[in-house]
Amino acid sequence: MAGVCDICGKSTGRRVFRCTDGKVCRDCYEIVSNHFTSTITKSTLAELKERYAENAAPLDLGENGFHISYKIGTFLLLDEQNQKFCILSNRAVTGVYARPEIFSYDALEEYEFLCEPEVTMEEFLTLTAKRRSKTVIKNLRIRLKTRDSKDRDLVLLPGAAKASGPACRQAGKYAKEIVQWAKRLQDRYEGK
Ligand SMILES: [Zn+2]
Structure with a gap:
């Protein structure tokens, strides 16, 4: 053989x-x-x-390599010391393998909370907290816009799910963490 x-x-x-x-x-x-x-x-x-x-080809870790100081679910790794972040493949949710990608913090230009039905993150979190909410969330992702002008979507929900169910509650927890992190970076680089 x-x-x-x-x-x-x-x-x-x-x-x-x-x-x-x-x-x-x-x-x-x-x-x-x-x-x-x-x-x-x-x-x-x-x-x-x-x-x-x-x-x-090995991943390009950039100067000083990458040291994980914080992890947000299977979505993001943060290196606070070197000011870098790594977008993980998140195969568990998307079913598709993608290579992890590493960026410096200042490469993040914008972020968007994208939900179907269209609600803000605060509204989404309110929905997940309601016990008897009948709302079904079809799609939930956070789009990171980086300086290379490619959009990267962090898919937080694998498929449609009841807003009050565990999948959405979990997604909400991560969404909050990701948005807080992204907002912190933006504020920093805009000198606020
Ligand atoms: Zn071979």
Whole structure:
């Protein structure tokens, strides 16, 4: 069964991982499966090579590296000492793996609390506190706008959920933390 890995060219040894049109060694599989969190049986070799190129490079931690001083759920890591933040993949909620990204605090330009139905965060928190609220929240995310002018959405709810239910209460707790943090940064950089 041993053969040659179609990505790196090394011998696959006994552990061969197959995609639709090729085979991959364990080392490469680890990279293209995002640390064994996805399967590749339905992927093509071309897709895997692309993913490999994206994932193989180490994360750019920037000057002085990254030291986690605070964590907000599976959404954000903060490095207060070096004034950096890391947006996590949050695969648990979105079901999609994305590479973590690291930014310096001053890269954050704006944030938006986005909820469907459209309510403010305060209104949302009030809804989650009401025991018998019948409101269903379809979508909840916090959009971070960074200096590279790409929007990054922190998805706080995996799907529609009752505002008074545990998923929304949990999402509300994190939303509050994220907004407080983002507001603090904004105030700081606007010199308030
Ligand atoms: Zn390989």
